[in-house]
Amino acid sequence: MSVQVIFVCLGNICRSPMAEGVFQHLVDEAGLSDKIQVDSAGTSSWHIGEPAHSGTRRVLSRHGISYDGRARRVRASDLSDPSTYVIAMDWDNEADLRAQFGDHLRLYRLLDFSPDSPEQDVPDPYYTGNFERVYNLVADGCQGLLVAIRRQEGI
Ligand code: 4NP
Numbered sequence: 001m002s003v004q005v006i007f008v009c010l011g012n013i014c015r016s017p018m019a020e021g022v023f024q025h026l027v028d029e030a031g032l033s034d035k036i037q038v039d040s041a042g043t044s045s046w047h048i049g050e051p052a053h054s055g056t057r058r059v060l061s062r063h064g065i066s067y068d069g070r071a072r073r074v075r076a077s078d079l080s081d082p083s084t085y086v087i088a089m090d091w092d093n094e095a096d097l098r099a100q101f102g103d104h105l106r107l108y109r110l111l112d113f114s115p116d117s118p119e120q121d122v123p124d125p126y127y128t129g130n131f132e133r134v135y136n137l138v139a140d141g142c143q144g145l146l147v148a149i150r151r152q153e154g155i
């Protein structure tokens with residue numbers, strides 16, 4: 001049984017695809033790709049079927065990470081397994097998930113795994129345009145998340 005991780009933001013074109021790409025890269029580097037499954041989705045249906053935002057694709061490729069996912073909306077089956085790690089990018093995403101699907105045992109915000117971060121929410125680069133800063137926050141959170149999952153799951 002592999003561990004499931006899904007990153008969730010609003011549009012699934014900026015932040016959660018970035019986190020999916022970064023986390024998949026870390027999982028691959030750690031040789032854990034057969035043990036950890038990584039996905040992402042959005043709470044809205046606004047960008048279904050679209051590739052990631054050009055800013056996200058650019059910053060990922062600058063860091064040597066390829067990503068070719070398409071946006072989709074989060075669905076109840078994504079949260080039906082209580083052992084799935086559901087990682088929201090900000091407080092709004094977390095509140096939307098709770099409103100749509102109820103409580104989930106392993107619903108976190110990404111920056112919960114960056115204890116030294118001055119922020120708790122990953123700011124939305126769709127509005128700020130600052131994809132590099134978001135990358136740094138996402139990369140920190142993903143590193144902390146992998147450590148936490150490895151410890152929790154004994155892998
Ligand atoms: P994301 O960013 O949630 O990080 O994918 C956004 C993408 C699109 C919109 C808002 C945020 N939008 O308003 O269309």
